[in-house]
Amino acid sequence: xxxxxxxxxxxxxxxxxxxxxxxxxxxxxxxxxxxxxxxxxxxxxxxxxxxxxxxxxxxxxxxxxxxxxxxxxxxxxxxxxxxxxxxxxxxxxxxxxxxxxxxxxxxxxxxxxxxxxxxxxxxxxxxxxxxxxxxxxxxxxxxxxxxxxxxxxxxxxxxxxxxxxxxxxxxxxxxxxxxxxxxxxxxxxxxxxxxxxxxxxxxxxxxxxxxxxxxxxxxxxxxxxxxxxxxxxxxxxxxxxxxxxxxxxxxxxxxxxxxxxxxxxxxxxxxxxxxxxxxxxxxxxxxxxxxxxxxxxxxxxxxxxxxxxxxxxxxxxxxxxxxxxxxxxxxxxxxxxxxxxxxxxxxxxxxxxxxxxxxxxxxxxxxxxxxxxxxxxxxxxxxxxxxxxxxxxxxxxxxxxxxxxxxxxxxxxxxxxxxxxxxxxxxxxxxxxxxxxxxxxxxxxxxxxxxxxxxxxxxxxxxxxxx
Numbered sequence: 001x002x003x004x005x006x007x008x009x010x011x012x013x014x015x016x017x018x019x020x021x022x023x024x025x026x027x028x029x030x031x032x033x034x035x036x037x038x039x040x041x042x043x044x045x046x047x048x049x050x051x052x053x054x055x056x057x058x059x060x061x062x063x064x065x066x067x068x069x070x071x072x073x074x075x076x077x078x079x080x081x082x083x084x085x086x087x088x089x090x091x092x093x094x095x096x097x098x099x100x101x102x103x104x105x106x107x108x109x110x111x112x113x114x115x116x117x118x119x120x121x122x123x124x125x126x127x128x129x130x131x132x133x134x135x136x137x138x139x140x141x142x143x144x145x146x147x148x149x150x151x152x153x154x155x156x157x158x159x160x161x162x163x164x165x166x167x168x169x170x171x172x173x174x175x176x177x178x179x180x181x182x183x184x185x186x187x188x189x190x191x192x193x194x195x196x197x198x199x200x201x202x203x204x205x206x207x208x209x210x211x212x213x214x215x216x217x218x219x220x221x222x223x224x225x226x227x228x229x230x231x232x233x234x235x236x237x238x239x240x241x242x243x244x245x246x247x248x249x250x251x252x253x254x255x256x257x258x259x260x261x262x263x264x265x266x267x268x269x270x271x272x273x274x275x276x277x278x279x280x281x282x283x284x285x286x287x288x289x290x291x292x293x294x295x296x297x298x299x300x301x302x303x304x305x306x307x308x309x310x311x312x313x314x315x316x317x318x319x320x321x322x323x324x325x326x327x328x329x330x331x332x333x334x335x336x337x338x339x340x341x342x343x344x345x346x347x348x349x350x351x352x353x354x355x356x357x358x359x360x361x362x363x364x365x366x367x368x369x370x371x372x373x374x375x376x377x378x379x380x381x382x383x384x385x386x387x388x389x390x391x392x393x394x395x396x397x398x399x400x401x402x403x404x405x406x407x408x409x410x411x412x413x414x415x416x417x418x419x420x421x422x423x424x425x426x427x428x429x430x431x432x433x434x435x436x437x438x439x440x441x442x443x444x445x446x447x448x449x450x451x452x453x454x455x456x457x458x459x460x461x462x463x464x465x466x467x
Contacts, residue, residue, distance in 0.1 A: 001100050001121060002043070003128065005177060006035060007194055010297050011059055011330065012184035014194055016130055016177060018119065020098025025049040026072075027117065027130050028179050029062035031245050032326050036062075037069060049095060050074045051102070053132025053179060054114040055238045057145050057231035058186055058300070060332045065244055077115025078106045083240045089115070105166045107134040109159020110141030110186075111235075112150065116166065118174075128175040129198070134159070135167055136178045138191030140207040142224055145186070145231060152224075156217040163208060172199025183297070185228055188220075225382070228400070230303030230331055237332050245329055252325040254338030256313065258350050261340045264313045270337075271306055274315040275324045276344065278428035282357040282444055286315060286347055289355075291432040294320060294327070296425040303331040304400050305429070314339040315347075357431045360443045362451035365418055369457060376415045380430040381422055381449065389449075392458035399426045402433045411439055420445035420452060 002019040008030060016027040017039050024045040026036045040047050047070040050063050054077075063074045064084060073087040075095070080088060089095075091106035101124065105116040110133040117130040133141030140163070143155035150158075174197065180186050181194040202208050206219060256264070264270045265288070274281055274289040275298065281291040292301050294317075306312070312335055316324045321339045328336060340347060348354055369375060369391075377394040379386055386396040399421070411417060417439060421427040424447055431442050445452065453459065 001098075001119075001127070003119075003177075004039070005194060007181065010327070011299055012181045012190070013059055014177065014179055014181065018097065018100075018102075019043060019045050020100045022046060023048045023098045025051055025095075025097055025102065026066060027051045028053055028056065028132065029066050031060045031062045031065065031330050033062040033066045033069060033245075036066060046070075047072045048097060049102075051117055051130070052076050053116065053130065053134070054111045055080075055235045056133075056179075057227070057235040058180075058184065058303075059330050060234055060242060061238050062245075063238075064241060065246075068244070077104055077113055079108065080113040081239070091115075105129070107131075107159075107162035107166050109143055109155055109162045110134055111145060111155075112158075114141070114162075118170070126171055126174050128177055129167075129170060130177045130179075131167070132179045133186050134162060135176060135201065135205075135207075136180060136184075136187050136190045137176070137193045137196045137201070138205055139187040139189055140205070140220060141186055142188065142227070143220060144224055145227060145235070152221050153217055156220050157213060159220065160213050160216045167198070168202065168208065170198045172197060172202065174198045176201060185225070185231075185300075188223060225384075228300065228304040229403075230308070233308055234303070234332050242332070243334050245326070248329050248334045248336065249322065249325055251334075252314075252328075252336035252338065253321060255341040256338040257341060258347065258352065260338070261313060261347075262352075264311065264337060267311070269310045271310050271312045272315065273302070273306070273312050273324075274344070274432075275320065276315065276317055278425055279359075280317075280344075281428055281432070282359050284344065284348060284354045284356055285432070286344065287353055287355040288436055289315060289432060290436070291428050293425065293428070294324060298324075299327045299331045301399070301426075301429060302328055302333065305403055305433070306333070308332060309335065311335050311337045313337050315344050318343055355435065357428070357435070358443045359446050360418070361446055362455050365443075365445055365452065366455035366457050368416075372416060374414060374416050376411060376417050378411075378417060378419045378430070378434075379421075379449075380419060380426050385422060385449075387462035389453065389459050389461055391452065392460045397430075399430050399433075402430055402437075413439070413441060415441065416443065417441055418443045418445055420448045423448045423450050 099122040103118040144152035272289040
């Protein structure tokens with residue numbers, strides 16, 4: 001038996017390749033399927049099954065393209081309804097893969113169709129369980145992303161039964177392979193490891209402790225952030241189907257001349273997305289561009305901030321065009337119309353108009369604060385981060401709230417606006433969006449909160465949030 005976790009850091013997502021005697025299965029594949037096909041080819045194996053643990057909300061699955069490429073059936077657990085052909089497995093149904101077996105454990109709670117897959121070795125001993133979003137390391141799947149018409153309380157109650165009846169009875173030695181790791185918005189506070197054991201989770205996971213149903217429901221529903229806006233869109237795409245990735249890439253890998261690019265800029269609904277590193281963006285960019293750098297949680301922020309129904313044209317580093325397109329497609333974008341040939345350098349060399357964002361060090365902010373009464377500090381971290389400590393008098397507008405043009409209604413042009421996040425990535429995204437709203441007297445604080453908190457600046461906490 002061979003198991004390989006294929007982890008994608010920017011989405012905190014884990015897909016799996018499992019194989020025995022030349023037969024392979026893929027669990028929770030991403031939309032770009034070449035990795036799975038190539039791995040099977042290298043190992044001289046045939047992909048026999050595609051197992052899905054549930055309708056994913058944070059990325060578009062590769063099940064359709066992978067099924068088309070391999071002929072393998074797409075397997076979902078009970079209570080799944082799709083607009084495309086699947087094999088609808090029964091609870092307890094067993095699938096043979098070479099000398100091993102995978103047993104379906106229907107575990108509703110994160111969603112109604114959520115299922116885990118228990119792997120048994122050649123002697124029918126339980127070895128590992130692929131838990132999808134039912135059980136994470138240190139956490140469980142949030143119960144407010146239902147693919148049905150159930151409340152989060154109802155789903156949390158179902159999750160309690162799933163964990164008690166299907167997961168807890170498994171031997172302590174069984175390896176837990178979840179669909180996500182730390183940073184994912186599919187849970188509240190996932191641990192740093194990407195796999196665990198049933199025994200370790202029984203000992204340390206708050207959701208597997210001895211507690212009543214009501215105590216469990218309260219524990220898993222309290223403190224949930226609002227899910228990113230694209231979650232419902234991705235869940236629908238995974239249920240209804242989508243255009244093939246090859247077609248999306250064919251349309252997106254369209255090198256645009258400066259004149260062709262300017263034609264797109266004349267259209268009111270065009271989104272200009274700049275995927276270069278934030279430090280390069282601030283030095284110069286095409287006016288109206290939104291900065292979301294490939295060096296961070298790119299796809300997640302794109303899905304949270306950009307419309308899915310408007311055309312997108314790209315500014316990228318040379319050679320990063322395809323990567324930008326693939327990572328956008330992973331979260332359901334399919335309206336990419338091309339990229340500027342030659343990138344930003346070609347635009348600048350053609351003497352086209354450019355814009356900039358002023359970068360300042362944290363110590364410069366610290367020196368200016370006591371003497372400039374026109375300074376407005378905008379902290380774009382999450383509310384929970386802001387509550388743990390922030391500059392006295394700072395305004396908290398999380399990045400995802402900046403999609404609302406009214407979010408900056410009280411900020412006038414004569415203010416000196418300083419923007420910061422935790423480390424510097426989100427603040428440049430925010431600054432680019434503020435520029436689009438007509439706020440130009442901007443300063444991006446390099447190093448963000450990590451640098452600010454070491455300065456002699458008045459720091460306060462929001463006790464009402466922390467309590």
